[in-house]
Amino acid sequence: MKSFWARFLGNPRVLAGIAWLLVVAVVAVFAPLLAPVDPFEIVDKPFLVPSGDHLFGTDSLGRSIWAGLAHGARTTLIIAIVATLSAVAFGAVVGALAGYHGGLVDDALMRITEFFQTIPSFIFAIVLVAILAPSATSLVVAIAVVSWPPIARVVRGEVLSVKSREFVQAAVIAGQGDTAILLRQVIPNTLSPLIVTGSLLVATAILTESALSFLGLGAPNLMSWGFMVGAGRSFLRDAWWLVTIPGVAILLTVLAINLVGEGLNDALNPRLADV
């Protein structure tokens, strides 16, 4: 059987995904160099079509769409990644505690997880951001609060299957404490499904962040792709590029993450990949 990397990188979909993500990452990191203007600054006449002067044209106020895209990539990626990391950390702790302790703790934690899975997540996120007042922090909090349940379930399942293995029993006999066993023995062995679920969550987080920004709940003073689509929607009839370009950026980025995430899953579970 081929190695993990051969399976992972031998998949053309994964390569296409990685290529696009690299482009986005470079643009996001070097945004101040690649687009050295404030994305809220007026650079030229409004509604200029994409051309040599302004790569993607200008918007209704004469702001550069290229600058918006580059700086928006930063906002969108940072919020999505931080929110996902928080959700993964929280969900992993909940799932690990539930799976490791079992019994009442497990019952209680899983009821809470199910509760959070039942309530409509996007509406919950809207209410949270509205009440906390729109800011980068409240976006992160809202997205994390609605995305941790699947992580908790995945980790719990893995912990349940790992905890009865010999190496965990050996650690118990060796006198390690619960925390040490969880962190050093159990969690590292649940990593692969955690990485797959987490990577796919980034894509969902980007979609949620853009939808919230589109509705006007984005972080004020920070340019983001969803905000650009929302700001351009009133000018759809006369300036199609205001809405189309940032939307394509969201679409391609989410698609790329899904491709890489699924490739990761296939490479980690080669027996299931053929279904």
Next chain:
Amino acid sequence: MAGGRFLRYIVWRLLQAVPVILGVTVLCFLMLQLAPGDLATVLAGEAGGASPGFIEELRARYGLDKPLLVQLALYIKNVAVLDLGFSFRHNATVASLLAERLFPTLLLMGSTLLLSVGLGVLSGLFAAIWVRTWRDHVISLVAIVAYATPLFWVGLMLILVFSIRLDWLPTSGMEDVVAFYEGWDRAVDIARHLVLPAITLSLFYLALYARLMRATMLEQRGLDYVTTARAKGLTERQITFRHVFRNALLPVVTMAGVQVGGLLGGSVVVESVFAWPGLGQLAFEALFSRDYNLLLGIFFMSACLVVLVNIVVDIVYVLLDPRIKVGT
């Protein structure tokens, strides 16, 4: 299945919903506490300002000076009789506003459900039949792209193409209010307005169900009962449609039930894009007027709707699948 046992199952499922609804209520109350300002300051603000003494008086009248737990008990008592508070922006009770906007949202969600489950199941079925041919690849590619597309953007693109450029369908609203259509004409008019929002909201779920259907079909095809059917001399077509298809349908039904909450969230976005006068549009308006009572009312109602749909799906499931036993 014994009728009495089935009835007991329904009652038991309904009882299970009680703690969830209670949890949602407590969550609403907590978020209301987090929201800036309380009822008294809102009232005072609506009245154009008030003296601190008057605000205190208002607080006493609405029980806001009581301990938090007493306030929570009051809140739960109110919600239990569907008193979700008052929206000062709309000058109407939240409950009446919700009732008014429920139908358009249910219409949009119902059409979306039919469209996404119907087309999703079909495309998944054909992708599985044509597995590893170019037709399967095309279906899978379209599904994976649709799966990654932001709803609000699809909506705007459809408006751009079908309403602005081609002028085939209306851009927004649920009906042409100045045309005063009646009867059949009105139904046709609403249907024309429904096409783009329903397609927009369906796309993501269509992709989801298509992928699920394809995967389950392929998984089921390798199971023993298929070998048995083949050994019995059934044709591949009979095996696919009579056996595999039926079994592959169950996970899609489950998934469709689970996705109702997502559908409600998506309808907020879609309704704001198409100015569809439902709950989502109401939520969008509530956001801008900082009408927290109304916003939480919508949240509460959506959560109840999700719980209700889950119960209905469970019951339908028991009826569909004779293997599931209840109340043993």
